[in-house]
Amino acid sequence: xxxxxxxxxxxxxxxxxxxxxxxxxxxxxxxxxxxxxxxxxxxxxxxxxxxxxxxxxxxxxxxxxxxxxxxxxxxxxxxxxxxxxxxxxxxxxxxxxxxxxxxxxxxxxxxxxxxxxxxxxxxxxxxxxxxxxxxxxxxxxxxxxxxxxxxxxxxxxxxxxxxxxxxxxxxxxxxxxxxxxxxxxxxxxxxxxxxxxxxxxxxxxxxxxxxxxxxxxxxxxxxxxxxxxxxxxxxxxxxxxxxxxxxxxxxxxxxxxxxxxxxxxxxxxxxxxxxxxxxxxxxxxxxxxxxxx
Numbered sequence: 351x352x353x354x355x356x357x358x359x360x361x362x363x364x365x366x367x368x369x370x371x372x373x374x375x376x377x378x379x380x381x382x383x384x385x386x387x388x389x390x391x392x393x394x395x396x397x398x399x400x401x402x403x404x405x406x407x408x409x410x411x412x413x414x415x416x417x418x419x420x421x422x423x424x425x426x427x428x429x430x431x432x433x434x435x436x437x438x439x440x441x442x443x444x445x446x447x448x449x450x451x452x453x454x455x456x457x458x459x460x461x462x463x464x465x466x467x468x469x470x471x472x473x474x475x476x477x478x479x480x481x482x483x484x485x486x487x488x489x490x491x492x493x494x495x496x497x498x499x500x501x502x503x504x505x506x507x508x509x510x511x512x513x514x515x516x517x518x519x520x521x522x523x524x525x526x527x528x529x530x531x532x533x534x535x536x537x538x539x540x541x542x543x544x545x546x547x548x549x550x551x552x553x554x555x556x557x558x559x560x561x562x563x564x565x566x567x568x569x570x571x572x573x574x575x576x577x578x579x580x581x582x583x584x585x586x587x588x589x590x591x592x593x594x595x596x597x598x599x600x601x602x603x604x605x606x607x608x609x610x611x612x613x614x615x616x617x618x619x620x621x622x623x624x625x626x627x628x629x630x631x632x633x634x635x636x637x638x639x640x641x642x643x
Contacts, residue, residue, distance in 0.1 A: 397423035399455035405462055409443050414459055417441060418449065426451055434459075442486040467515050468499040468529065481516050483508060497526040497539075510534035510553045517556025522563055544572075547588050551577025 401420055403411040418434040431449045438447040438459065448460040464486045466478035476492045477485040479499065492498065497515070502508055511531050515523060527542045539548040548563060550556075559576040566574050571584040 396454055397425050398429060398457055399423075400457075402452075402456060402458045404458060404460040408463055409441065409461070414438060414441075414461065418457075418459055420457055426453065426455065426457075429457055442484075445480070466493070466496055467512065469493060469496050470499050470501055479512075481512060483512050495524070497523075498528045500528065500530045502531055502533075504531075504533060506534045507531040507536075511537055513553035514550055514556050517553060517560075519557065519560035519564070522560040525567075544570075546572050546574060549573070549575040549577050555579055 398420060399422065401415050401418070401422075403414050406414060417437050417440075419437060420429055420434055429451060431451070434449045434457075435447050438444060438449070438461065443463055444461050445464045446462040450458050450460070452458050464478075464480040464484065466487075467481050468479050469476045469489075469492055470479055470485070471477075472485075472488055475488045475490055478487040478489065478493075478496075479485050499508075499511055502511075508531075511529050514537050515526070515529065518526075525541050525543075526539050527545075528540045529537065530540075531537045535552040537550040537552065539550055540546070541548065550559065559579045562576050562579045562582050563574060566576070566582055566584055569584050572587045573585040573589065575583040575585075
């Protein structure tokens with residue numbers, strides 16, 4: 351046996367004995383860590399201590415916390431995020447909701463509120479409507495900073511009005527008192543203060559139309575037409591329908607005799623047959639030769 355082999359035999363037992371404490375130590379740490387995680391996440395030892403709200407402005411934070419219905423002290427891992435999110439999503443004022451855990455003991459309610467772009471009549475009250483056309487709140491008084499929208503029976507027209515408002519510049523939108531549309535391509539605006547009417551046309555090119563209208567408003571008028579922004583127009587008053595042309599055989603109002611007097615056109619006289627014309631003489635090379643009957 352060499353000296354090296356003898357040394358290795360002496361050291362081997364030492365290595366075997368040193369691994370046992372290491373394994374025991376790792377197992378102990380894992381056990382302690384597991385107990386800590388369990389205590390933190392699944393027991394009230396590290397339960398929910400705070401609930402924070404982000405993104406709320408018009409809806410009180412206290413209302414959101416109450417609606418989420420997360421009891422203080424609830425073990426963090428037992429907080430039902432999906433159920434809390436569903437309860438908050440039922441609030442019509444909210445467009446989106448995100449509920450999340452923030453360790454060690456906080457739950458965050460992050461919300462996005464709906465923003466009103468128009469108002470519409472609802473009985474004696476007013477409904478706030480967002481850019482997607484969703485009514486989400488009812489108020490007793492009409493907000494002065496929002497235009498009113500007269501809903502059409504054509505839903506495509508309602509969508510077109512909202513698209514037009516969303517595409518307008520802030521400068522123009524703030525001057526709109528009301529918006530109507532009989533069809534998606536016949537949007538009309540009534541402006542504040544002047545009560546002037548704007549023929550907006552369809553919702554296309556709303557940003558460009560806003561720029562053109564902002565320039566046209568420098569001219570005092572009662573009618574602005576930006577339906578084709580490349581050829582805008584103004585007029586003192588809103589153009590009326592073209593006058594209808596009366597038929598020649600229709601009854602007409604008499605110039606005198608009262609408003610109910612009607613003059614019926616007299617029939618045209620029947621023409622009297624004329625006698626047959628005498629044939630004209632035919633000119634020949636030698637003179638006029640009369641035509642015999």
